Amino acid sequence: TGHKGRYGHEFFRFEIDKYRTLKYANNSNYRQDSIIQKTLQLSPTLIKEIQRIIKDSEIMHEDSSKWPHQDENGRLQLEIEMNGQSINIETAKISSLADTLSTEDPEGLRVLYYLIQDFKCLILSIISLHFKIKPIA
Secondary structure, X not given: OEEEEOOEEEEEEXXXXXXXXXXXXXXXXXXXXXXXXXXXXXXXXXXHHHHHHHHHHOHHHOOHHHOOOOEOOEEEEEEEEEOXXXXXXXXXXXXXXXXXXXXXXXXXXHHHHHHHHHHHHHHHHHHHHHOOOOOOO
């Protein structure tokens, strides 16, 4: 997900490849910050959990043809390849659940919104735990 604003191109991106490698990038030019990039290996158990989250969300059955296109606020892109199925969704950035209500397919966008929130929480938790600088006493 990302946008271009007064601080330039800002985005949050992650990718999990077939080798269970998580590649994370967060770019914010706020206060001239540089891009944060992390790479780590995920366990088979965590991959199964991510697959379960995707399956339970039913995002693979959604039709994004009625979803709003990217605009000046940014875009949200989701690409999933899993168990021989694939989807590639690109829509306008969803800042809050309220953004989905006035669309042609609020239920489908709600599914996407919650899936993205689940992914963000999970990925940021993994990154935080894996790259903890000070151990918890």
